Amino acid sequence: QVQLVESGGGLVQAGGSLRLSCAASGSTFRSYVIDWFRQAPGKEREFVAAIKWSTGTTYYAESVKGRFSISRDNAKNTVYLQMNSLKPEDTAVYYCAADRRPVTTTKEYGVESWGKGTLVTVSS
Numbered sequence: 464q465v466q467l468v469e470s471g472g473g474l475v476q477a478g479g480s481l482r483l484s485c486a487a488s489g490s491t492f493r494s495y496v497i498d499w500f501r502q503a504p505g506k507e508r509e510f511v512a513a514i515k516w517s518t519g520t521t522y523y524a525e526s527v528k529g530r531f532s533i534s535r536d537n538a539k540n541t542v543y544l545q546m547n548s549l550k551p552e553d554t555a556v557y558y559c560a561a562d563r564r565p566v567t568t569t570k571e572y573g574v575e576s577w578g579k580g581t582l583v584t585v586s587s
Contacts (some may be wrong), residue, residue: 464489464575464576465487465488465489465491465492465495465561465575465576466487466488466489466576467485467486467487467497467559467560467561467576467577467578468485468486468559468578468579469483469484469485469557469558469559469578469579469580469581470483470484470486470581471483471484471581472556472557472581472582472583473582473583473584474584474585474586475549475583475584475585475586476585476586477549477550477551477585477586477587478548478549479549479585480545480546480547480548480549481546481549481583482543482544482545482546483499483543483544483546483557483559483581483583484541484542484543485497485499485541485542485543485544485559485578486539486540486541487540487541487542487559487561488540489576492516492540492561493516493517493537494516494517494563495516495561495562495563495575496513496514496515496516496561496562496563496564496565496566496568497513497514497516497533497535497542497559497560497561498510498511498512498513498559498560498561498562498574499511499512499513499533499544499557499558499559499560500557500558500560500571501553501555501556501557501558501583502555502556502558502580503552503554503555504554504555506555508558508571509524510524510569510570511523511524511527511531511544511557512524512527512531512533512544513533513566513567513568514533514534514535514542514566515566516535516542519534519535520566521533521534521566522566522567524569527546527553530546530547530548530549531544531545531546531547532544532545532547533545542559544557546583549583549585550585551585551586551587552585553583553585554583554584554585555582555583556580556581556582556583557580557581557582557583558577558578558579558580559577559578560574560576560577560578561574561575561576562574562575562576563575
């Protein structure tokens with residue numbers, strides 16, 4: 464099983480940037496797709512972005528396309544979510560997840576591992 468630990472959340476003004484990190488461990492994590500989901504207060508958790516570790520193929524939710532970028536560092540066993548041009552509506556707890564589904568899958572069903580989340584707050 465894959466273990467995931469997120470970091471990098473915090474408070475930022477609208478228009479600013481943050482970079483989230485997801486440190487992965489486990490014997491087979493490089494065969495997985497790593498996703499970022501987020502859950503805003505009072506809302507359901509939603510898909511943000513995903514990367515297939517073995518190929519680097521990425522996929523994004525329409526709401527973040529052009530503003531967020533997902534990448535991985537093989538040497539550090541870490542996936543990053545670079546978030547630019549942040550908006551107050553990006554405020555949420557951001558979760559890292561791992562699964563073996565197609566990288567374009569946006570539903571939670573089938574996720575095998577979750578991190579504990581990191582809070583991102585964007586002030587207006």
